[in-house]
Amino acid sequence: MxxxxxxxxxxxxxxxxxxxxxxxxxxxxxxxxxxxxxxxPEKPCKHNCNTKPNKNTKPGNTQGGTQGGGGGNTQGGTQGGGGGNTQGGTQGGGTGNTQGGTQGGGGGNTQGGTQGGGGGNTQGGTQGGGTGNTQGGTQGGGTGNTQGGTQGGGGGNTQGGTQGGGGNTQGGTQGGGTGNTQGGTQGGGGGNTQGGTQGGGGGNTQGGTQG
Incomplete structure (x- = not known):
């Protein structure tokens, strides 16, 4: 042996x-x-078989930080944009609200910092624009308001700093060129109609305070 x-x-x-x-x-x-x-020994997987890249993500976006509310709300129907956007920081409200139907834009935009309100509000139907815009800093109010039907514009605009009030219709259309400041503060009592159309060229200041 x-x-x-x-x-x-x-x-x-x-x-x-x-x-x-x-x-x-x-x-x-x-x-x-x-x-x-x-x-x-078993051969290692050469093609990262257990991990698949997410093709739907875009670098640097923050979308829909907080979404909450009561019964029957529709919040943030569509949220999208390019790189580096912040969209819909806080969305919340009571019963029957519709907030932020469409939110979108280019790079570096800040849209809809805070959206909130009471029952039956419609806030920020469409929010969009170019690069570097700030749109709808604060949107809020009482019952039955319609605020900011359309918000849009070019680069560097500031539109609709504060919108609030009971039963008001404020800022039907807000838009313009580069460097505009439109509707610093919009507010008032019941049944008012303020700022049907706001627009202009470069460097304009329109409607510092409406009430």
């Missing part, structure tokens, strides 16, 4: 010669020799 390998079932007195092979039949009958076979 010097240098040999004894198969399972081979008598202890039987000698085996080196490098002999053994068949299944020999192994069953207790003759011949067996050779040890080492198990090879």
């Amino acid at each position: 010097v240098g040999g390998i004894v198969s399972i079932g081979t008598p202890a007195s039987a000698a085996a010669t080196p490098n002999d092979t053994v068949s299944i039949a020999q192994a069953r009958t207790g003759t011949g020799t067996t050779q040890a076979h080492h198990l090879l």
